[in-house]
Amino acid sequence: ISLDVSAVLCEGFDSPRARMSCGHVVTPMSLTKWCQQLLKQGKSRFVCGQSGCNAEWPYQEVCKMALLTPEERKNFETTMALNAAVGDPNTKFCPGCMTPVTRGSSSNLFVCCQVCSAKTGRSFGFCWQCLREWKGRQPRSDLCENDDCHNSALKTLRECPEVKIKTVNGVKGCPSVRACPTCGSLIQHTGIGCKNISCPRCKMSFCFGCLKTISECRTTGTHNVYGVCSIDIVPRQTSIPVWQR
Template sequence: MSSNTEKCFNRNDRTLTIVDEEDQLDFLCEGFSSPRARMSCGHAVTPTSLTNWCRRLLEDGESKFVCAVYGCGKEWPYVEVRKMALLTPEERDYFERTVGLNASKVYFDFKSCPGCKFSVTRKNESNLSVRCQFCTARKGRAYEFCWQCLGEWKGPQPRTDRCENDNCFNEALKTLKNCPDIVFESVKDVSGCPSIRACPTCGSLLEHSSKKCKNIFCPRCKVEFCFVCLKVSTECLKTSSHFKPCSSGVAPRQTSIPVWQR
């Protein structure tokens, strides 16, 4: 893929609204120097920050592009993202293939059975062990494989974290375990809070920018929760405020990914 740093809006493109405003998707304050354009939701972006955010959504398994600005969460049409992000042909191909793949996973939760290669759906998202009926009939015994590592199932079940194959591990759980702590700029007297959390409603991994308040809006499930105590904001704010420590303290690092009960 081409370097994002080479991207810049064409100031003469009259279909773009070029603005002299802060890049509101530059969470790491990297100060991308290209001009800003206003998205349909009203927030200003640079091509680089927009591309980075949309790629992150795709890597998290999303099939829709939504604004990450706190309290917004409005969806951007792909045609708008394709234009405003100034995607290269390679990036467009990657974005379009991944959108289709992620959408299929949402609406048709399936994987290829490692035994017979036929598509198998998972009915219970709280159990990584999945039985293939075709292989079970063919082998004359129950054949189950791990939804995560795709190896034949080893160990007790049900389990949501891993099977007992040596190569089975959850990348999301690894991230939650190893991410550094966050230092809030505006929330005082909070220490030991991980910089990345799994949304307590849908399980999507989110990183706090360390700016503004401790609460964060999940673009996937549209639920606002407290990054410190992991309670939904309406519960947390009954005994605290946006910029004060939580009455229940800092929730420990998560060791499981919440399953979205839609």
């Protein structure tokens, strides 16, 4: 524990202080608040807040120095995963060490974590789909052998209830959750308001009923009716589009 009063992020907090791996000093409370602020900004990694210091703190270091409770850890990890998914669909957090890992192949659910492998002295892999330590043979593109391994996004698309969408032939049932046709993010419609929506992730505007762009929905076919879908409603999606940025 360091008592260096010149360090960053510790003003106003009367508590023990600890030196981070980058050399700067924090208090548990200030570190927690700083990391929470980063999470609110949509970040999934923790970077020192000292001016001119861009050092990244490993998650395990943050947990130790911030004295995070089990509940705080759970909240941090949930938000980190959500932020990472929005920022980069090819990155997820290893369930063993919470280190961000990039998927090598979209046709293989097995992902090797180099950090855990180095720690344990053996190859450590996890399932990209259920985020648990890998079980069974690999490579696999469908599922691992953990109980109830499934693609939660596809399950949501398959099992979500319907909402009513206006069409030129009346009102038809439409899945209440769609995968954005551009980036694949799941978006829910309450059935209230306009059928034309804008994806909060990629900003693409499309029709929730036919999954076409708004201009295509309005002009395709024999009708051009604002607020009414002029194309047949697309059935439930069976795959998640990949964002080709």
